[in-house]
Amino acid sequence: MTPRTQTLRFDAVVVGTGAGGAPLLSRLARAGLKVLALEAGPVHPLSEMATDERTQEKLFWKDERISSGQDPIGFGRNNSGIGVGGSTLHYTAYVPRVQPDDLKLRTEFGVGQDWPLEYSDLEPYYDELEHFLGISGPEHYPWGPPRNQSYRHAALPLNAAAKAMQRGCAALGIRTSSAPNAALSAPQEQEGYGVRHACTNRGFCQAGCSVGAKASVDVTFLPLAVKGGAEIRPNSFVTRFLLEGNRITGVEYLRDGLLEQVFTDTLFLCAGAIETPRLLLMQNLANSSGQVGRNFMAHVGTQVWGRFEEETQPFMGIPGSLISEDTHRLEGMVGGYLLQSIGAMPVTYASQYARGTGTWGKKLLEHMSGYTKVAGINVLGEGLPYDGNFLELSPELDARGLPKPIIHYSNGDNEKKMAAHAEKLMRDIWTAAGAHDLWTFPRGAHTLGTARMGQDSRSSVINRDCKSWDLENLYICDNSIFPSSLSVNPALTQMALSLRTADVFLKG
Amino acid sequence: MDPSEKAQLLELLESNRVTNATRRVLLERLNQKFERQFFSVSHLELLRTVALRLVPHDPLELDLVGPIDGRLAHGDSKGWRYADLALEPNPYKSLLEALPKDFLQLEGEVQDSILEGVQKEFPRAFEDLLAELVEIYYSHPLVQVRIGYYGFADAQGWTL
Ligand SMILES: Cc1cc2nc3c(=O)[nH]c(=O)nc-3n(C[C@H](O)[C@H](O)[C@H](O)COP(=O)(O)OP(=O)(O)OC[C@H]3O[C@@H](n4cnc5c(N)ncnc54)[C@H](O)[C@@H]3O)c2cc1C
Ligand code: SF4
Numbered sequence: 001m002t003p004r005t006q007t008l009r010f011d012a013v014v015v016g017t018g019a020g021g022a023p024l025l026s027r028l029a030r031a032g033l034k035v036l037a038l039e040a041g042p043v044h045p046l047s048e049m050a051t052d053e054r055t056q057e058k059l060f061w062k063d064e065r066i067s068s069g070q071d072p073i074g075f076g077r078n079n080s081g082i083g084v085g086g087s088t089l090h091y092t093a094y095v096p097r098v099q100p101d102d103l104k105l106r107t108e109f110g111v112g113q114d115w116p117l118e119y120s121d122l123e124p125y126y127d128e129l130e131h132f133l134g135i136s137g138p139e140h141y142p143w144g145p146p147r148n149q150s151y152r153h154a155a156l157p158l159n160a161a162a163k164a165m166q167r168g169c170a171a172l173g174i175r176t177s178s179a180p181n182a183a184l185s186a187p188q189e190q191e192g193y194g195v196r197h198a199c200t201n202r203g204f205c206q207a208g209c210s211v212g213a214k215a216s217v218d219v220t221f222l223p224l225a226v227k228g229g230a231e232i233r234p235n236s237f238v239t240r241f242l243l244e245g246n247r248i249t250g251v252e253y254l255r256d257g258l259l260e261q262v263f264t265d266t267l268f269l270c271a272g273a274i275e276t277p278r279l280l281l282m283q284n285l286a287n288s289s290g291q292v293g294r295n296f297m298a299h300v301g302t303q304v305w306g307r308f309e310e311e312t313q314p315f316m317g318i319p320g321s322l323i324s325e326d327t328h329r330l331e332g333m334v335g336g337y338l339l340q341s342i343g344a345m346p347v348t349y350a351s352q353y354a355r356g357t358g359t360w361g362k363k364l365l366e367h368m369s370g371y372t373k374v375a376g377i378n379v380l381g382e383g384l385p386y387d388g389n390f391l392e393l394s395p396e397l398d399a400r401g402l403p404k405p406i407i408h409y410s411n412g413d414n415e416k417k418m419a420a421h422a423e424k425l426m427r428d429i430w431t432a433a434g435a436h437d438l439w440t441f442p443r444g445a446h447t448l449g450t451a452r453m454g455q456d457s458r459s460s461v462i463n464r465d466c467k468s469w470d471l472e473n474l475y476i477c478d479n480s481i482f483p484s485s486l487s488v489n490p491a492l493t494q495m496a497l498s499l500r501t502a503d504v505f506l507k508g
Numbered sequence: 509m510d511p512s513e514k515a516q517l518l519e520l521l522e523s524n525r526v527t528n529a530t531r532r533v534l535l536e537r538l539n540q541k542f543e544r545q546f547f548s549v550s551h552l553e554l555l556r557t558v559a560l561r562l563v564p565h566d567p568l569e570l571d572l573v574g575p576i577d578g579r580l581a582h583g584d585s586k587g588w589r590y591a592d593l594a595l596e597p598n599p600y601k602s603l604l605e606a607l608p609k610d611f612l613q614l615e616g617e618v619q620d621s622i623l624e625g626v627q628k629e630f631p632r633a634f635e636d637l638l639a640e641l642v643e644i645y646y647s648h649p650l651v652q653v654r655i656g657y658y659g660f661a662d663a664q665g666w667t668l
Pocket of ligand 2 (some may be wrong): 043183198199200201202204205206208209210212213214261318319377465
């Protein structure tokens, strides 16, 4: 196929419009650059967000990924998004900041990796994001360094799981707090978008917010980018980069089945921690370190569910409402985890129960007849990089003729110890809160680390400013760049990195 | 099926407690019919019987296998696959072919004990099939209201 070439030339092309791509897109556009974002998926208008999990599967990346290793990671609904807004369309919007020691794991423990950045590099961006996104949170957040400002909006109301977790934790002497959540507890004017509604407690954050309360980037950074003059081209699946020496000159992509090319001075690759290394490996680019695809990490994401005497209506209320970071450091372990209450949409819950316990037949239906009385907690814990956990290209091709990615993942000792510790603690919390029929869903959450940033070009793919060591005008900014997983949810830090990358680039 | 149950559901779906986007897909699902496109007649029959055991339901009320048949006819993936399952147009083939010839004629309890063996022998494919059936089943609005879920009627939001 001969590509349709566009003679238009851009100052910058951004591949991917999720948490890594959207903030920098808006920054570059606002600085007056001529910028284009290429996004593999479609626009998902709020008016077409149905309260129906099956329909909303349209938000998930469904091209086949091959999951290998002792603890194969489930993708699709568990992991990554497609469409204008990327995975922020279906994230739970828990947005805690990182704690400074998380960035220095190797210094503290002698394993894992240090980030080539300090907390002070991120802090101004956290301040900016919490205001811009309209994060709701407690007046005083009990963990982490003192803050320059409090959260913009009051904390969201607790759902039943959060109240039960609060009870259980109090009985065990564990501190809890309303979580910082990027959903609005009060309406907010959003530049380029209009007024965003307050959260109506529909509990469907992981299947897309239909009211604009949740700060996904389609209602925040992307409208701002468009107002600044950026162009967003949906349904444009990037397949290849055009090169001259050690510069990228353009991008080739499939739009509605046709091959097109655009030319650019700088490329920002923000396609997420699976598609970014996949694209790079297909041309063996930016890989003099041999690190592209290596160090794949997932968070320890164990969930414990229980059944209560009273109705919990687990589909009601913001699913991300209560948090504890008291387990940030644990005796005998590298790093730690945080505890979070969760909500449950019926289809996801039933599917996880079936997969997690292997139950079927009448027993399954009996369990599900108690759906409106269940509640869950999960953890999010440090996952270390290991040599054996990596992404490579399969000889098997997808429908576009591109190699499918194979992701090898096995938990190491630290993850196993942490998952066991977390499971026991969550069972104790649920028991103290009065739950019975407990069951555990072991899980690895989030995809991280396949094109990591670092201090030196031999052991990392990009430098502290997200610039490739090898290619002069390539920047990478998405979850692939994480040198360590951090024991917090990644999106806020990802957005902070995105804004910082744009600022450093613009300063030249 | 109790006709008043369906009438009540329809009334709720038609009300202003359901958004247009949600109403459209749920009404469509409630009345959806499937034509065989992918499975052979014998595989389809086997799969229907297996589905009845894994997720007991009234096949006149809802078709759990039709959506699987449709998905495979389109070659759609759920986004990933276990590396130890080979690439197959029909990922459930080995599982179905492991069932005895007279499976359809056996008593339900005997079928169950055979399926327990299949679950042990083909854990990955069995898990995938079970999850797919479960997801289709609990996506049906009638099934949802029966377990007390009415979250789709959220157009006015919820007060906690
Ligand atoms: C169910 C769920 C709940 C979550 N909850 C939370 C939470 O509560 N808090 C939190 O902090 N994080 C959460 N996350 C994680 C969060 O969503 C991610 O960390 C974040 O969105 C990752 O940003 P990213 O830029 O790396 O990738 P994405 O946001 O996934 O963006 C990548 C974009 O690139 C596009 N793309 C990929 N390949 C191509 C290509 N070849 N051509 C063109 N475009 C391409 C994709 O379509 C996508 O839009 C959750 C994730 C999931 C799945
Ligand atoms: S709970 Fe609130 S933020 Fe989440 S989807 Fe519903 S309205 Fe949106």
